[in-house]
Amino acid sequence: MKKALLTVGRKxxxxxxxxxxxxxxxxxxxxxxIHEGDIIFGADGKPTRVLFESxxxxxxxxxMIFENGEEIISADNHRWFVKYRKDKKPDNLVVRTTxxxxxxxxxx
Numbered sequence: 001m002k003k004a005l006l007t008v009g010r011k012x013x014x015x016x017x018x019x020x021x022x023x024x025x026x027x028x029x030x031x032x033x034i035h036e037g038d039i040i041f042g043a044d045g046k047p048t049r050v051l052f053e054s055x056x057x058x059x060x061x062x063x064m065i066f067e068n069g070e071e072i073i074s075a076d077n078h079r080w081f082v083k084y085r086k087d088k089k090p091d092n093l094v095v096r097t098t099x100x101x102x103x104x105x106x107x108x
Contacts, residue, residue, distance in 0.1 A: 015057050015075030062098050074098045082106075 018032035023041045034040060035053055042048035059075040066072075076099040083093050096104075 015054075015059060015078045017061065017073035018056070020072055060099075062102060064098070076102075 016031065018030065020031045021028040022031050022034050024034075025039055025041070025047050029038075034050060036050050038050045039047050040050060057075060059077060061073050061075050064072045064074050076097065078098045079095050080098070080101070081093045082096045082101070096106075
C-alpha cells in the first residue's frame, strides 16, 4: 500500500463534490452554498475570503479516504500537493491529480 500526505493551495484546480462540507467561522456549509465573497477557513486554519467561484464541472470522480477517516469526493483533474512518506526531504512536494495518484496505485 502506498501512502502520501495531501495538501492543496489556492486556485489549484479544486474540483470536488458540491456536497462537500466546508468549515467556516459560522459552522460547516456545503460547497454548493459557498460563493465569492464568503468567509471560509483556509489551509492555515485562519478565516479567508473566497475570491473566485468556478463553473460547475461534470467529471469522473473518486472517493478519497484520509487516515483520520474523513472522506471527500474529488474529480479526476483535482490537483493535490503530495509528499511521499518515504521521501525524507521536508519540502519535497509534487503536484498530482487524483487520476494520476489512482493510476500510480496510491490507493487501498
